Amino acid sequence: xxxxxxxxxxxxxxxxxxxxxxxxxxxxxxxxxxxxxxxxxxxxxxxxxxxxxxxxxxxxxxxxxxxxxxxxxxxxxxxxxxxxxxxxxxxxxxxxxxxxxxxxxxxxxxxxxxxxxxxxxxxxxxxxxxxxxxxxxxxxxxxxxxxxxxxxxxxxxxxxxxxxxxxxxxxxxxxxxxxxxxxxxxxxxxxxxxxxxxxxxxxxxxxxxxxxxxxxxxxxxxx
Numbered sequence: 001x002x003x004x005x006x007x008x009x010x011x012x013x014x015x016x017x018x019x020x021x022x023x024x025x026x027x028x029x030x031x032x033x034x035x036x037x038x039x040x041x042x043x044x045x046x047x048x049x050x051x052x053x054x055x056x057x058x059x060x061x062x063x064x065x066x067x068x069x070x071x072x073x074x075x076x077x078x079x080x081x082x083x084x085x086x087x088x089x090x091x092x093x094x095x096x097x098x099x100x101x102x103x104x105x106x107x108x109x110x111x112x113x114x115x116x117x118x119x120x121x122x123x124x125x126x127x128x129x130x131x132x133x134x135x136x137x138x139x140x141x142x143x144x145x146x147x148x149x150x151x152x153x154x155x156x157x158x159x160x161x162x163x164x165x166x167x168x169x170x171x172x173x174x175x176x177x178x179x180x181x182x183x184x185x186x187x188x189x190x191x192x193x194x195x196x197x198x199x200x201x202x203x204x205x206x207x208x209x210x211x212x213x214x215x216x217x218x219x220x221x222x223x
Contacts, residue, residue: 001212003068003212004054004212006054009053011051012050013051014047015047016045019035021034022067024051031065033065034063034065035066036079036080037067037080039143040142043132044072045070049072051067051068052069052076052210053067066080069210072171074173075172077170078131078170079131083170084127084128084129085127087206088116089104091204091215092117092119097166101119101120102120102121104119110154113154123161123164124163126151126163128166129170131170131171133173138167140177140179141180144186148184148187152191152193152199155197156190156194162200163194163198163199163200164199164201164202165199165200166204167204167221168206169204171208172206175220176203176220176221177203177221178222192223201221202218203218203220203221204216205217
């Protein structure tokens with residue numbers, strides 16, 4: 001499916017800084033681009049990497065370009081975390097993921113928490129984008145995430161609903177997903193407690209190309 005505006009523009013990463021900014025060398029010169037990723041982007045922000053950018057047609061945008069993909073060895077990795085919700089939302093709406101639970105609604109508030117999706121009236125879905133690879137495993141998070149832990153605690157407490165955490169693996173070179181306890185042990189502990197409380201955890205891999213993303217297999221989640 002189409003995951004970002006096409007065509008993408010190829011460049012070379014100069015540096016990523018201030019979390020949401022990056023400098024990229026294009027044939028016509030260096031540009032500053034928006035980096036829609038609040039994480040550490042470990043292994044995905046090496047200077048000299050080949051990157052692909054989308055360009056907005058909105059003349060009011062301060063930065064015309066958004067960093068979408070980076071080439072890591074032989075794999076394209078999607079670093080735009082907003083893509084995860086767009087792609088998973090499409091899979092939910094078309095029944096490719098969690099079919100039979102009702103129509104999908106986005107940005108749903110339950111009590112004091114906001115979640116990515118609700119399916120019907122009895123199923124809540126939260127999506128996390130996985131870009132970090134630890135060997136052949138995808139690992140989440142790549143930086144300490146108090147917000148991610150709060151989501152897990154909220155899901156664990158919603159005993160009267162089906163609760164599903166979806167790890168969207170934004171790279172095609174890993175075969176499983178695990179919590180990154182070496183980065184955020186509190187998140188890993190909260191994840192295991194959520195699973196004990198009945199939260200379902202799925203990991204689905206996306207295979208990215210410069211033209212979009214293809215649905216990959218469900219991966220093993222190792223707790």
